[in-house]
Amino acid sequence: MIWVENVLVSRGEGGVYGEHMLKEFRVWDPYRSKLAAYYYLGGVFELTPDLVVLYLGAANGTTVSHVADYAGTVYAVEFAPRPMQDLIAVARRRDNVVPLMADASRPDRYATLLEMADLIYQDIAQPEQVTIAIRNLMFLRDGGRMLIMLKTRSIDTAEEPGVVLEHSVAALEAARVNVLDTKWLNPYHKDHAAILCVPARD
């Protein structure tokens, strides 16, 4: 990852969403992007130019644009029409972004368009977030990683975030996915946790 004077940045064409520029770099704000927060808090998963990323829950393409600056190809899945309009605009200016208008909980609907991914990144506000992530593991290459941004409040509003995380980790382990690391995204994002995991080998 590129840091300029302790500020996380990415190298690419600016002016995507009004982000600040630092020299020729685009500043990646941890308060806006959960992935940026993950790196500020010592996240270890490096984005490299050879990676194929499957991005579930691409929204307006803010974080997608930074991921695309680092990674090789980004398959960005988003379902809602409004953010999709913004995402298309982002994708038009970055030729390694493939926008997919599809429901991440129905991988069969977009399976024929994807290639195998080295990283599955998921940031969706759904109660069954973890189940959806597991369902998408079929697209993960051997040795690939999955990074889940867990929105504990979308999963269960009444439960303690810590308990929700425990349940989610248990659900992953039950699906034979090894959790490598979990990280709370405080103070950047309240009640959000990053889970880095890898499917167990047979």
Add this chain to the structure above:
Amino acid sequence: MQSYWFGDIDEHGCTPYRGGPKALAKRLETIKISPEHFVPFDWRVAEKCGYMPDHKEYIRKLRDLCFYLAEVGITRQYESRDAELLQMVRTLDQLDEVSNVLTERALEWHRINNPGFSRKYMRLPRQKLLPMMKRGGSQAFRQIINEIENLASARTSLMKEVSRRADEVVPNCSALLGGLVAARLVSQAGSLQTLSRLPGSSIQVLGARTALFSHMRGGTPPPKHGIIFQHRRVHNAPKEVRGKVARVLAAKLAIAARLDQYRQEPAPEFIEAAQAAIDKAGRVI
């Protein structure tokens, strides 16, 4: 055999599909896959298919297809009949807010120049209050009042339009609730499709978010009604049966929403039976 967006692959090799995004998209619709049997692919498979020399070209072709698919998808979503109704009813509610805030502010202003003004004038209907305030105000003040009056008339015509549109889009819900409240219900759910998939118990408390969550978190009494409280049979019901009326009405609305979503026409027998059930729930024995 495995089918992908660029062609079919079996033991004999690859049968590529050529053509522009439109043709590819059309073919894509015919491909049905089951997750258990699907084999995700490497783009090199497509390379073997012959007509994609490198990854760059592969992505370029794929992107053309995906942009096309996304744009078709967006148009289709916006075309759904309830999309405009949703915006209309939200505009209506926002108009109310704006005109209330402006009126309150103008009243405070009016008070300053009129020491004789007191609470009793606040009870006047707005159509009387506003012209009264206009007398003697400065030019800018009068202009503001005119704008508030204009907003009010815009609201009236928008409200008629919302009711009319709701009768078209959600005829069964409208018959039970009245067009305006039915439209608000759709707006709160997000879309007619979402509403039609909700159980009656959720419809009953749609729009009572704060109360519902404080109930779930802290054990306060559960809300009896959300938006449907705005319907006269709920808010006019005697207190002891109000919850019951709300529950029956919500249950019937769940059915009505499904009729609206999938049959898209009024179902008179259902409406009649539902009205009778709701009226019965409201009777105090």
